[in-house]
Amino acid sequence: xxxxxxxxxxxxxxxxxxxxxxxxxxxxxxxxxxxxxxxxxxxxxxxxxxxxxxxxxxxxxxxxxxxxxxxxxxxxxxxxxxxxxxxxxxxxxxxxxxxxxxxxxxxxxxxxxxxxxxxxxxxxxxxxxxxxxxxxxxxxxxxxxxxxxxxxxxxxxxxxxxxxxxxxxxxxxxxxxxxxxxxxxxxxxxxxxxxxxxxxxxxxxxxxxxxxxxxxxxxxxxxxxxxxxxxxxxxxxxxxxxxxxxxxxxxxxxxxxxxxxxxxxxxxxxxxxxxxxxxxxxxxxxxxxxxxxxxxxxxxxxxxxxxxxxxxxxxxxxxxxxxxxxxxxxxxxxxxxxxxxxxxxxxxxxxxxxxxxxxxxxxxxxxxxxxxxxxxxxxxxxxxxxxxxxxxxxxxxxxxxxxxxxxxxxxxxxxxxxxxxxxxxxxxxxxxxxxxxxxxxxxxxxxxxxxxxxxxxxxxxxxxxxxxxxxxxxxxxxxxxxxxxxxxxxxxxxxxxxxxxxxxxxxxxxxx
Numbered sequence: 434x435x436x437x438x439x440x441x442x443x444x445x446x447x448x449x450x451x452x453x454x455x456x457x458x459x460x461x462x463x464x465x466x467x468x469x470x471x472x473x474x475x476x477x478x479x480x481x482x483x484x485x486x487x488x489x490x491x492x493x494x495x496x497x498x499x500x501x502x503x504x505x506x507x508x509x510x511x512x513x514x515x516x517x518x519x520x521x522x523x524x525x526x527x528x529x530x531x532x533x534x535x536x537x538x539x540x541x542x543x544x545x546x547x548x549x550x551x552x553x554x555x556x557x558x559x560x561x562x563x564x565x566x567x568x569x570x571x572x573x574x575x576x577x578x579x580x581x582x583x584x585x586x587x588x589x590x591x592x593x594x595x596x597x598x599x600x601x602x603x604x605x606x607x608x609x610x611x612x613x614x615x616x617x618x619x620x621x622x623x624x625x626x627x628x629x630x631x632x633x634x635x636x637x638x639x640x641x642x643x644x645x646x647x648x649x650x651x652x653x654x655x656x657x658x659x660x661x662x663x664x665x666x667x668x669x670x671x672x673x674x675x676x677x678x679x680x681x682x683x684x685x686x687x688x689x690x691x692x693x694x695x696x697x698x699x700x701x702x703x704x705x706x707x708x709x710x711x712x713x714x715x716x717x718x719x720x721x722x723x724x725x726x727x728x729x730x731x732x733x734x735x736x737x738x739x740x741x742x743x744x745x746x747x748x749x750x751x752x753x754x755x756x757x758x759x760x761x762x763x764x765x766x767x768x769x770x771x772x773x774x775x776x777x778x779x780x781x782x783x784x785x786x787x788x789x790x791x792x793x794x795x796x797x798x799x800x801x802x803x804x805x806x807x808x809x810x811x812x813x814x815x816x817x818x819x820x821x822x823x824x825x826x827x828x829x830x831x832x833x834x835x836x837x838x839x840x841x842x843x844x845x846x847x848x849x850x851x852x853x854x855x856x857x858x859x860x861x862x863x864x865x866x867x868x869x870x871x872x873x874x875x876x877x878x879x880x881x882x883x884x885x886x887x888x889x890x891x892x893x894x895x896x897x898x899x900x901x902x903x904x905x906x907x908x909x910x911x912x913x914x915x916x917x918x919x920x921x922x923x924x925x926x927x928x929x930x931x932x933x934x935x936x937x938x939x940x941x942x943x944x945x
Contacts, residue, residue: 434447434448434535435447435507435519435531435535436535436536436537437463437467437529437531437535437536437537437538438537438566439464439467439468439536439537439538439569439570439586440537440538440541440564440565440566440567440569440586441565441566441567441568441569441571442566442567442571442572443460443463443464443570443572443573445463445506445507452506452507453506454503454506455499455502455503455506457572458483458499459499459502459503460572461483461573461576461579462479462483462496462499462500462503462527463503463520463529464570464573464579465479465482465483465578465579465829466520466527466528466529467529467536467538468570468578468579468582468829468831469528469529469829469830469831470539470831471528471529471530471531472528472742472745472746472830472831473523473524473525473526473527473528473741473742473745473830474526474527474528474829474830475525475526475738475741475742475830476493476496476525476526476527477525477526477734477738478526478738478827478829478830479496479526479527480492480493480496481827482576482577482578482827482829483496483576485576485577485827500520500527503520504517504519504520507519507520518530519531524741525737525738525741537564538569538586540564541561541564541565541586541589542586542589544557544558544560544561544564544593545557545558545561545589545590545592545593545596551599551600551601551603551604552600552604554596554597554599554600555597555600555601555604558593558594558596558597558600559597561593562590562593562594562597565590568583568587569582569583569586569587570582570583571583578829581829581832591617591621591624594613594617595617595624595626595627595630598610598613598614598617598630598634599630602630602633602634602637607633607634607635607637607638608638610630610634611631611634611635611638614627614630614631614634615631617630617631618630618631618647618650618651622650622651622654622658623654623655623658623659625651625664625666625667625896625897625899626896628647628648628650628651628667629666629667629670631644631647632644632645632647632648632667632670632671632674633670633679635647636674636679641674641677644674645671645674645675648663648667648670648671648674651663651667659883659897660883661880661883661897661898664897664898664899665898665899665900666899667899669899723748723749723750724748724749724750724771724772724837724838724841725750725752725768725769725770725771725772726743726749726750726751726752726770726771726772726773726774726837727751727752727753727754727755727761727764727765727768727770727772727773727774727798728740728743728751728753728754728755728773728774729754729755729756729757729758729760729761729764729773729774729775729776729779729784729787730754730756730774730775730776730779730803731756731757731776731779731780732776735776735803735826736754736756739751739774739833740754742830742833742834746834749834749837752768752770753767753768753770756779756780757779757780757781757782758775758779758781758782758783758784758786758787759781759782759787761773761775761779761784761787761791762782762787762790762791765791765794765798766794769798770798771798771799771841772798772799772800772801772821772837772840772841773788773791773798773799773800773801774801774803774833774837775787775788775791775800775801775802775803775820776802776803776804777802777803777804777815777823778804778805784802784803784815785802785815788800788802788815788820792819792820799821799840799841800819800820800821800840801820801821801822801823801824801836801837801840802815802820802822802823802824803823803824803825803826804823804824804825804826805825805826805827819918819923821836821839821840821921822836822839822840824836839890842891873915874912874915877908878908878911878912878915880898881894881898881905881908881909881912882912882924882927882928883928884897884898885909885912885921885924885925885928886924886925886928891905891906891909892905909921909924912924
């Protein structure tokens with residue numbers, strides 16, 4: 434049986450024997466296809482991601498050579514003219530065809546997201562964590578797509594640790610969990626669930642003083658790192674302990690999983706948390722209407738690549754494409770899309786001017802700027818104009834899809850490789866058009882604004898502050914109304930331009 438391992442050293446195996454996958458770049462081709470989760474990766478994307486910024490003149494033929502040699506290694510008995518069944522051609526690129534059980538990372542993710550009673554959750558998380566053999570894709574860490582996927586898988590690992598502990602508490606196994614939870618909370622002190630589980634386990638063992646001390650440690654760390662008090666949930670837990678009214682952990686204690694993982698890119702992730710995040714697509718309800726997307730770019734190759742990507746993605750449909758800014762404006766008015774992918778540099782009317790005109794209309798779509806370079810000052814102007822972020826054209830398909838879904842949900846997404854430089858370069862400028870001072874905002878609103886500027890999505894803010902996603906959305910809306918803004922990305926700019934948040938602060942610029 435052919436299997437692939439990415440949770441640790443990357444390798445392919447045939448009946449337990451390792452296969453010769455060739456050199457580093459050839460191995461990276463297979464690893465990149467594995468990260469795509471069975472979706473096709475365009476050849477131009479493989480080229481850009483294997484040789485960031487400087488592909489060789491013969492890059493296409495080199496990729497074709499890599500694929501040919503990998504096919505021989507994966508299917509040594511395949512006849513010369515027989516169609517490949519594992520590493521397949523999937524215009525405009527290639528795809529890896531494998532079952533979930535054949536890829537440790539795919540199986541790991543399925544296990545972490547599985548549901549059931551505490552006993553089943555405990556067993557599933559145990560099995561998932563046994564698959565983890567070290568940092569994922571570490572040998573490709575210098576490549577942005579690998580670093581993004583490694584971060585996504587690491588987040589799933591932390592969720593697995595916490596889900597296992599929650600199930601263990603429900604099963605009465607607190608004694609065996611305390612040491613592991615202590616190490617987990619110390620290693621990841623900003624994770625609310627880590628402190629909740631540790632304090633609950635200690636209290637359940639009759640160690641009330643140690644449980645309260647754990648929450649005091651959490652409060653100290655949060656004040657130092659975030660400038661925040663404990664979340665409402667942890668404060669309620671503390672009060673219940675002091676009043677000695679804490680009930681045993683309920684079977685439903687483990688944290689809920691996000692519907693969609695962080696991706697690529699989360700720069701702001703984009704908030705990216707293009708992120709990214711991350712990077713698989715959320716499950717789409719059969720009853721939900723598809724997200725309607727318009728693509729505007731003067732390069733036919735870019736439009737073709739995006740078209741192929743969207744056609745392969747359930748729940749997303751491309752309703753039209755344009756070659757310049759004027760065409761984009763007319764097409765948006767005609768089709769009424771949910772999201773517009775707009776090249777920032779186009780003939781006749783550039784993307785920035787087109788974005789401003791599109792966003793000036795009543796009930797405009799979300800606009801994501803596409804760019805080849807992350808140093809364009811127009812990107813900053815685009816954010817201030819109210820676009821939902823930007824993404825590099827060389828980004829992985831998962832990042833594009835994450836950006837589209839994030840924008841449609843009201844989040845902003847910016848490629849993580851350029852966000853920090855952009856903010857550091859342009860934040861703090863005196864701008865007569867900048868929003869008024871932040872005076873008059875309640876502490877709870879300032880807490881939300883700070884976390885928005887640091888890259889958290891509504892879901893992540895809710896988890897941090899123990900609020901529902903709907904409550905966070907209402908607070909973000911109130912901030913926009915108070916400051917006279919209309920888009921989340923403008924909130925980020927307001928936080929920096931007012932000096933409320935500075936580029937030097939500890940923060941995560943992966944998700945807006």
